Amino acid sequence: MLRPLSSLRALLRRAGIPESHHGPPISRPALRSRFTTSPAANLKQLPPRPKHPPESEIEESFLKGSGPGGQKINKTSSAVQLKHIPTGLVVKSQATRSRTQNRKIARDLLALKLDAIANGDQSRTAVVGDVKRKRAASKAKKSRRKYRKLVDAGAGAGSEGEGQQVEEGREQGGEEEEGEEWEVVEETEEGEVETEAERAQDPETERVQPIEVDNTKKDK
Structure with missing residues (x-):
């Protein structure tokens, strides 16, 4: 029976990790990358989320929402619209009924769009879209x-x-x-049925039957 300590040492030895306790501690991500078998570990490293632009470059306004969602969206100014002053880019969010959450979502959208403009194919949006495809x-x-x-x-x-x-x-x-x-066969043996092939093969059918002559004198 293997002990837990000896089995752990064997795993560390196979992974190439030194067993010395005097070295720096092993971080959890390093252990996870060495021992995990989940498909998420093999995925392409995604770029970090872009940071929000400074508030001095943002023009914010609150609008009434449209579409489904009830009176909370249609009669209250919960939708958030942001305009990036240097580029003129405009985004709008009415994903939720909360103005606070919509403000955060709108800033996330604006940051992603600015990142796509600046980095192109290397942006987070492009890389995530490639992974999804x-x-x-x-x-x-x-x-x-x-x-x-x-x-x-x-x-x-x-x-x-x-x-x-x-x-x-x-x-x-x-x-x-x-x-x-x-x-x-049964019918032929009983003489009830005789086919043409059987008649052709029967030698008696080829014999000429004698003509019977009536020798009796006719009455005068």
Whole structure:
């Protein structure tokens, strides 16, 4: 039976981590990256979230919301609109009924849009969109592969079923043919039925039948 300490030492030795207790402590992310098997550890490192622009560059206004959400959205000024003064970029948020939450969401949207303008393909929005597209493509590929396997399995089962049906049909057909031949033989033995082939093979049918002559004198 292995002890917990000895098993931990064995794991550290396999991972290449020194066993000395005098060195710097091992951080949790390092251990997680060495021992974890979750797919999140293999994902591409995402860029950090962009910081909000300074408040001096933002022009904020509150508007009444539109669309579904009830009177809380349609009759109160809970929607938040932000304008970035240096670029003229405008964003609006009415995701929730709370003005405080909408203010934070609007600033997050503005920061993401400014990051996309500044960094392009290296921005957080572009990288996240690329990861999502790859995940969707991988999921669709797995679905197609699974569907193809199901179709192949169904086709194999169908071909086996057809083969069994053909064999059963042949067996039934053989039984019917044997029954028909037995019936013909019985009928021929009893003299009730005589086919044309049997007549052609019968030598008695080729003999010329003698003509019977009536020698009796007719009454005068």
